[in-house]
Amino acid sequence: MRPCSSVMHLLLRCLRGCGRHGRSHMPRRLRQPVSYIKLIFKSLYFNSLTNSEVVLDCILEPVFWMVEVVTRWFGMVFVFLVVALTSSVVFIAYFCLLPLVLYTYSPGWMMWHICYGHWNLVMIVFHYYKATNTPPGYPPKMKNDVPFVSFCKKCVIPKPARSHHCGICKTCILKMDHHCPWLNNCVGHYNHRYFFSFCLFLTLGCMYCSISGRYLFIDAYNAIDEVSQPPYTYKDRMFHKSVIYMWVLTSTVAVALGGLTLWHAVLITRGETSIERHINNKEAKRLAKRGRVYRNPFSYGKLNNWKVFFGVEKRSHWLTRVLLPSGHTPYGDGLTWDIYPFKKDMMPV
Template structure:
């Protein structure tokens, strides 16, 4: 007898057995659903391709689906939170702390706070806007003579090197790093630099507010006990609460976002993305068992990795493209990757 016929025969027997056993115990309306569920469970044992990984994927799939749905529908909420929290800190800095700085600080310190604070704010706004509005890059729907290394079974299109499928965006992304809910956008080839620069300048801004506002925070925290004294007005109470709110928020974000920024800086130094980090680790372990050493083909050296990532091709670009807002495009088109890009132009600089 054919294997498929045997499996079908066994499944029918299970279905009949489930029906006979359930007739005397279950209500009529529940017999068919229960029999169907038992059939599904028992059918797993008649599939020669079934293993523990397949069963685990089936069980965990609803969790992935929920994460994708929540991230997709609440993306704008996360963006609103970033804008609202950042705006609240800026409001406190300009309308509460700046008048105090102008009255108490020396002209040198006043100039430092005004220049650095406004530069930091411009960099944060620029890079966050570019990171959210710049498409990460998508591979062409057809091959079009573009080299590809695999085929996406979900998009049904060829996948160039370093591209991966995003379950939230429902498409493949060029040099995908991850999907960031705080941007409501994927981080890929064309906006990876904006994302990292935003994380870096926001961390620096939070550290700046936390360090420079430490003494004000201590004074405001100690002044809470003076709420019952007559000189302590409503305006003073709101000022102290605003200082405490700003210091706690910026200090917390500085620690959390600082750790994330450091991790991404390590990945950039190694010429990897977050996804490639896991892939390269697995490949290194696989080759190590064979006595071979895995080398990342996209690692051009620590300094060159940063130059390629930041788009630095000459010395002046460190100022115009790194320390000042710049909308220049990244190196390459994200479809093909040279082994040593811009080697003659970058290394001598």
């Protein structure tokens, strides 16, 4: 940072220079206002802290603003698409595939498809509803007795550990992972489990539809190619097109969402969020240059991270809180966190 005297000297030189430059081009009464305006303009970009990153952020600010506006206003559209596409698959499963299962499958396979399909559907609907309607958690507006690690310049409030500001929601989020447009909501401390469970069970449901319907898809695809057959009716064509639509949609979603779910599973195993992953990588590289090893202070060990994430406190909770719908609150309040509890089991089972 330059000394104050140097900065004042530079400003005075600019002011004199502007005055001399404009002496022969404009009336005397306009020289001082014009020089003052030029000085103000130069002060906007003269800063000893200015670097390439600041300039790049300023250039890309309109792009960030546009993304925030589009995401905010089209959030309900994304939610509608999720509901509409999921409902279309359920409709095809009930009115096209279920009658076929009841008439052609053995009693054992029939019970399997009915029980698993309905369980998977209930888990998808429950967790999506909770993920979209559960607030992610917000830090208190005033600092009480909670330790804060930084200060949000946009919210003008203190921030606890693992909290970050969301430009779309215009507020800070406790243990923020990301803002999900498909939920029209931020993923944070209180709805992170619902988000991951929704992704997991929707992936399993799409894989189930894709694997169990692969032979129906092949038959439907071949039948549409053989349109010249006389008994091929409009009802048959609609049935085959519905099967093709369902198989292509579920297979595509299974691959795309499966990759996202796997990535979040890796983050949960490490005790990180999506934002913390980038922060920890930078910190690990910085310490590596000094010959030191970075340890994530919020990781409790691989198994403990999953216990803390799902709220598993005893063996029965793997069934009642993970494999069945559960609205229990997550571990902790999102404001304070245990640091380096590697040598103890946070939630013994």
